[in-house]
Amino acid sequence: MKNVAANIEQVSRFYGSGKSRLTALDNITFKINAGAQLALIGPSGSGKTTLLSLLGALERPDSGKITLFGANIDKMSERESADFRRHNVGFIFQDDALMPELTVAENVALPLILVKSAATEIKSRVATILADLDLQKFSQAFPPSLSGGEKQRVAVARAVIHQPKLLLADEPTANLDSRAAALVLNAIDKLANAYSLTMIMATHDPRVYKRLSKKLELRDGKLV
Amino acid sequence: MIFWLRFALRSCLRRRRRTIITLAGIAFGVATLVVLGAIMVGVNDTMINNAVAIHTGNVVITGGPLPMPQALLRVDELLLDLEATPQLQAVMPRLHFPALVTSAQNNSPIHVVAVDPRREALQTPVVKRIIAGTYLNNNEGLLLGEVAAKRLAVKPGDRVLMVTPSQRYDLKISGIFSLGIDTFDRSMAFISLETAHTMSDLEVNHEIALFCRAESDLGKVAKTVALKTRPSEEVRLWHEILPEVAQLVKLNEFSMAIMVLLVIIILSFGVANALLISVMDRYRYFAILKAIGVRPREIFIIIMAEAFFMCLVAAIIGTILGSSITLIWADFGLDLSRYTSANPHFSVNSIVYPRLTPLMALAPQILALGSGILAAIWPALVAGRRPINQVMRGL
């Protein structure tokens, strides 16, 4: 039997209350195997971002249970879930989400600093990953001086440098032209494979989901 | 922890404009308090010095009444005992007795003080306030206040009779002084101790006025003095003799404390406001940090550290600025005569010299630092506690 990375059991998520209550996720149940690379597709408003937020322990389900690598993430305190995220989850957001006052190298180093890696190791791993993504020339630059595609590749490096078990990406190419998007996707591919990460990427873009073997489709908060 | 401190420092440095504005506000407040505090200390100094110079000395020994020859002996004895005390910058013997001074036109009850003119010249304001004639330099002279001189219609060189219970003495007016304090100018007169020597029938009260080098030596001086005096003599400190001046000093300090408190409260609100805005500006930023695993407590530390750095730098700059202004100002002094000319406590010298005391130089910065850090707690908690469930939606 393959290792199960994530087990989602009868998970629902509602927004608002009373008449304006909105069901973002409606009683969803599925499993993700370790090492799987999934595309999460579905029309706008179908609940993709909501699902990723739940899987990343950024928010809690209103009902149901989520187990990630054996840990029940919906029972965790703020601090526990922060610690869980710093060790196990990498995020790539739609916008680049880099820290403007840190250099590119420092931004990429951040997750390693959080897991208390040794300074020399941090240095060499940052250098390696930046070289892998052809970003070494920006290492001392500050994010605001980079193009959108470059920033997003830095964000990819930051999301995976600590080799999280789970990589969550929410429309990472939505703001990019196709050339930059291709570079970012290549970067994700390369690193996800190199580190054999479990990955879920939400997207509208056929060019993106065609690259991935498996698809998970949401419609009105339900899996189809 | 150290990483978060560095992170906070970096974020202060990168957000230069916000940092500088907040910093300038705090620094200005601290500098203002340092300068105001120094002025207050200076005002108190001036007030005490004035009052003490006119009335008493910092410490005063009184005794009597004794017959004049004995009083003179006793005064010499005390001088001999006390003159070498290192904390004293001046020791002045004075003999007091009442008399009626009569001229051809009028008469006037006068409180006569026999003094050592050379010693008095060092310290007392009367010497500087001679409006006619000279200070006591001839042995038989009488130095009379302006109001009394007018009432008696006399001028320097005229002769008057000084009538005492036992004797009457014929004296020449050597000069007229005006201190600007009515009771003094109306009812005080001075003669020299030389002159007093000739008045052996009189009974007088003796007094030794002691001037300290520093107000802080007061206690030590009082102790030394206590050992040298007789049980029949009384030793009093200036604030016992002049409780109204002591109260004014306290009142001044109290209003200054209120002032400090107000400024510090305003500063705290400024700091809280600046930080709250900067925290709200950076919700997304903190949310991303939390998403990648930074703990709420670490976010709290970052913001507290930012506040600490800003307040620390601002407090140091403010103190340096305030102290520099004070030190420069202390050279010129601050002429308050426009506000004090009718005030007896400033009648001798109305130039105030701002003075830094350790308390007034350090209290504003320590308070600013402390209150700035306190003011940061709320914004830091807000940032630390804010949920991050919208972070993937760009909020």
Ligand SMILES: Nc1ncnc2c1ncn2[C@@H]1O[C@H](COP(=O)(O)OP(=O)(O)OP(=O)(O)O)[C@@H](O)[C@H]1O
């Ligand atoms: N904080 C919120 N309050 C109310 N409704 C919300 C909130 N967040 C999301 N929703 C709603 O939940 C539903 C699912 O939202 P979600 O962001 O998961 O969709 P999505 O599939 O990511 O859409 P898109 O492709 O446009 O990003 C939407 O109808 C959305 O309006």
Ligand SMILES: [Mg+2]
């Ligand atoms: Mg979405």
